[in-house]
Amino acid sequence: MPPRRSTAMTERILCVDDDPNILQGFQRALRRQFHIDIALGGEQALQAVISDGPYAVVVSDMRMPGMNGVELLKRIREHSQDTVRIMLTGNADQHTALEAVNEGHIFRFMTKPCPPETFAKALTAGLAQYRLIRAERDLLSKTFGACVKVLTDVLSAVNPAAFGKAARVRQLVRQLCKQLDLNDWQIEVAAMLSQVGCVGIPAEVLAKAYEGKKLTVHEQNLFDAYPRASHQLIANIPRLDVVADIIAYQQQHYDGGGFPGDGKQGDQLPFGSRVLKVAFDYDTLVSTGMIKELVMAEMNDRPGRYDPAILIALSKVLEITNLQVVRQMGISELVDGVTLADDIRTANGTLLCAKGQEITRATRFRLRNYLPNSGIQSVIRVFMPLEMASRFPQQHDEPASVRMGEP
Incomplete structure (x- = not known):
């Protein structure tokens, strides 16, 4: 030797x-x-x-x-x-x-x-x-990553709809960054934490906003305030000042419209904010039941709202087919790496976890605690990457070719 x-x-x-x-x-x-x-x-x-x-x-x-x-x-x-x-x-x-x-x-x-x-x-x-x-840098990075994960896990339990939305936006942001040849952890963390300011918005208002339904003036004012609330919650956390700025401008249009409407436009806006805006609106339009081809047409027909380069990246992302299996799994069988295919609700309609949310240790713990007395299904549907499915043989596979953003 x-x-x-x-x-x-x-x-x-x-x-x-x-x-x-x-x-x-x-x-x-x-x-x-x-x-x-x-x-x-x-x-x-x-x-x-x-x-x-x-x-x-x-x-x-x-x-x-x-x-x-x-x-x-x-x-x-x-x-x-x-x-x-x-x-x-x-x-x-x-x-x-x-x-x-x-x-x-x-x-x-x-x-x-x-x-x-x-x-x-x-x-x-x-x-x-x-x-x-x-x-010291490695220790800080690991501690920081663990703290962000704990924060998102806790907030997902407080407001499942908001953090189901954040999970779906994050998935699309990750694909967009890959297409744009970006390796920027701050944009992905901003996507994860983008909805923290929604915790104070009534669930029915949030559901309407996420589904693209028309809001009353009062409801719209409540919803428009969430980026500022998110910014205020995050801005004082060490190393998250850039993330907080991305979140603050996530609903500002490329031409300066939208919220907060302070006149910043184009390249004056954080690039991450422009990515989040495209991902957020795409997910909202898909949630209305619109197919992806019509979603792209609708977004292209909104002049001044989006960064054109990011719209081009989105169109390329949507051309990529992600082969997955739609699988039925027991609550006790859930593993990291799968994504919920449906909302999970209790017998009285309370939302526990939203469609599109990634399964984590905290998610499994929550669902197992609710399983005995809440009336939730003991077997649920999940999206599982095809290469992962071979490790979990089962009778209930539903093979499907799932494109990004399609239900």
Whole structure:
């Protein structure tokens, strides 16, 4: 069995200088301890970071022709925020040091000549700092994701109709982002949380709005206020300020109409808001029973309401057939990855979970608690991806080719 490489040998370091002899000296002296790449000058280094990064540590000389070390490390920070930056220079004046720290956010500042053992200690410290940064970021990301999931699970229990709507909008937003070649977690989280402001709207008003029925003036005023209420609930949560802005403008038209109607239009609106508007209105029109071809015609016949690029993306999404199985499953058999094909209501008509809602642990827990005494069906219909269905053989399959947005 070959010997395991140390962590320091798997995390890459980039050394930058305009003198190739110095760079080759770094590699020779430290190649047994670290994985070191070299770059001859700032331009070559920046290209390496963009095309071959991320690097754990970048060590740069200060004085180089073209792009100096401060400018290089400043630009590296823009492309790779976690990379630890170290400055090496033969000019240790106070002004240079301050500029390096303030502009390049330098972790450590060293002067030439730098003995190999001193240089190695600096690299070891830089790698330790990089691991700490990544560990904190991973922990924050996992904690943040778990908190958002708990929030949506709790709110889905409080208002199933609103969060059934959010679940369907999120599914379509995910497809739109894929079609638009976007990988933006903020838009998807905004879709998940887009309806939180609806918790105070009476259920009958919400049902009418989601089904595209005409509202009274009072009902319309109630409904129009939900994006602002959603924004106010979310804006103070750390890392969700951008999400809150997306949610605030989810009902604003591309031409500036709609709500809140503050004059922002076109590219002034958050791109995520424009995506949510298309997804929300598409789902509402489908809920009226309109087939997708007529839905697209109706949306194209609403000039100024939608971003044209997102409408084009929607038309392409609707051309993609998602093969699924409409399956009957017992409440106790439900698993993550399936979606409700029908509303689930108690015997007295109370909505527990809305059609289109994804099954989660919280959903299963709620349905199992209600099962004994509420009169809900013990067997329900779900949409299951075809590739998943083979793992759950059953007699009650209803094979179906389901297109996005069709009931």
